[in-house]
Amino acid sequence: MAVDRAKLVRRQHTHLLLPHAALDDPQRALFEAAVRPAGWVRDSADTSSIALQWRRGQATLRLQTLGWFPLLVTVGAIGGATSVHRDATARLTAAVLSSGGKSLTDQQLVDYLPQSQQRWQRALLERQRLAQAERLLQARRCTACGAWSDLSTTHCAGCHRRFTSADDAERDAGVDRAATTISEAEAVLAELARGVVLEKLSGVRHG
Numbered sequence: 001m002a003v004d005r006a007k008l009v010r011r012q013h014t015h016l017l018l019p020h021a022a023l024d025d026p027q028r029a030l031f032e033a034a035v036r037p038a039g040w041v042r043d044s045a046d047t048s049s050i051a052l053q054w055r056r057g058q059a060t061l062r063l064q065t066l067g068w069f070p071l072l073v074t075v076g077a078i079g080g081a082t083s084v085h086r087d088a089t090a091r092l093t094a095a096v097l098s099s100g101g102k103s104l105t106d107q108q109l110v111d112y113l114p115q116s117q118q119r120w121q122r123a124l125l126e127r128q129r130l131a132q133a134e135r136l137l138q139a140r141r142c143t144a145c146g147a148w149s150d151l152s153t154t155h156c157a158g159c160h161r162r163f164t165s166a167d168d169a170e171r172d173a174g175v176d177r178a179a180t181t182i183s184e185a186e187a188v189l190a191e192l193a194r195g196v197v198l199e200k201l202s203g204v205r206h207g
């Protein structure tokens, strides 16, 4: 009978996927609450924005971000893994599962990483659309000279001509389009963070 070797080798790292965009304060608090009762203390020397590190006696545990949208982390011992590390990892896994997340095997991680990369690229694209649209809600562009003026102003800050009613209509249409873009981009970012697969995202498709 074939022996499943994978089950014989004790895993050194645990990979967790959490339905949030990044390692922000609520996720840090979730991880912290999971291991603190077991005596783990945050490493005060660790100020990384993408990692968390705890100590318990001589043992050190590190949680490192591998991806965003949704948050992908890997947890492991620094040095040899012992029963206290495995207990901490089990606590972190339980916290993630109870928050709607899941754990990935090494093979699932390898399979998922390219998608994680694509998701992050898509998120950057949506953030860019968001920033451009937000600008259109604050400023209007002169069709004659190209200068930007305050959205509600009547005269161009560049060439000082008075905006025509056609210019105003164009501005208003631009504001409407920008508002639509913002709600689309925000919806896609929320879906990316939640873990909705790329093919099923709402809004405009991007090659």
Ligand SMILES: [Zn+2]
Binding pocket: 142, 143, 144, 145, 146, 147, 156, 157, 158, 159, 160, 161
């Ligand atoms: Zn102008």
